[in-house]
Amino acid sequence: MRVPTMLSDIDQLPTLQVGDYTLQFDLGEPTAQGKEVAIKELRETPERQKEAAKELARLLEAETDLLYPKGNEEWLIRYLRPCKYYPESARDLIKRYYSFKVKHSDVYNNLKPSNEANIFKHNILTVFPNRDQCGRRILVLELGKRWKHKQVTLDEVFKGAVLFLEAAMLEPETQICGAVVIFDMDGLSLQQTWQFTPPFAKRIVDWLQDSVPLRIKAIHIVNQPKIFQVVFALFKPFLKEKLRSRIIFHGTDRESLHKYMxxxxxxxxxxxFREASRIDSDQWYQLLLKCDSEFDTINSYGYKKK
Known part of the structure; x- marks a missing residue:
């Protein structure tokens, strides 16, 4: 399979049959809903898309230490969309994104599905097969009862989330509509809270706040016990108002969650009352494995190693 940096390069999309459901990444044209969101929220028009991509390509010429697929308009649009087609903002996002990868090279070096089987085996991280009512991808992390912290480190959880979001970045619909995250903290124990540290908290916040080329529209915290306040206290000092306002605590109040989803x-x-079966993380993993070589290509971009 060739690299999905340009949609026209793909002969056949990777798919996986799960019961009656075909699991796949949405690499085709945006839906009608997506196109409407693109116009209303991102200022997207064919003319602006062409002009902004051309200007972003020009701006990136100054980044002589950055390796990226030059001449690939769809790659440029991937970064223009979360920046509402402001080329300078997209250039700055690209620089922050790849600088973050350099700073945390211990996490990103050779990061691809085939090297991260453990996190998927434990089934604490998954993506719903459906989108929400706004067309957003839904990522779920269950860091309570399902999480065996002696067998799965938080770094592995982070790597799994990165793999999912890197794949989501390839989807035009997700580039436009964004994603929401549900943290299900049911059963969080004192021993698990001790796994969280200020450096880890800062890395997560820096990633979500400044370095992810994706519209993270909301983070929903559900089923959290009182002890979760200890964990959140580690994150609070690093949060800017924009991200802080998108973190919503629901506990077991489903009506509260339904105000947003x-x-x-x-x-x-x-x-x-969605009746479709849960897609376990191992099932997503089988699909991600089919894209292993694409992650090699994703990893080949970035700042040249000194």
Whole structure:
């Protein structure tokens, strides 16, 4: 399979059959809903897209230490969309994104699905097969009862989330509509809270706040016990107002969650009535494995090693 930096390069999208459901990445044209969001929220028009891509390409010429697929307009649009087609902002996002990868090279070096089987085996991180009512991808992390912290480190959890979001960045629909994250903290123990440290908290906040080329529209905290306040206290000092305002605490109040996410998009576990089976993380992993070589290409971009 060739590298999905340009949609026209792909002969056949990777798919995985799960029961009656075909699991795949949405690499085709945006939906009608997505196109409407692009116009209203991102200022996207064919003319602006061409002009902004041309200007961003010009700005990146000054980044002589940066390796990227030159001449690839779709790669440029991937960064222009979260920046509402302001080329200078997209250039700065690209620089922050790849600088973050350099700073945390211990996490990003050779990061690809085939090297991260453990996190998926434990089934604490998954993506719903459906999107929410706004067309956003839904990423779920269950860091309570499901998380065996002696077998899965928080660094592995972070790597799994990165792999999912790197894949999501390839989807035009997700580039436009963004993603939401559900942290399900049901059963969080004192021993698990001790795994969180200020450096880890700062890395996560820096990543979400400044370095992810994706629209993270909301972070929903559900089923959290009182002890979760200890964990959140580590994150609070690093949060800017924009991200802080998008973190919403619901506890076990499903009506509160439904103010932001339609029950039609949620399974019964979250008070919804979507009947589709949960897609376990190992099932997503089988699909991600089919894209292993694409992650090699993703890893080949960035600042040249000194």
């Amino acid at each position: 339609s029950p039609k998009c949620l399974p019964a576990a979250y008070g919804g």
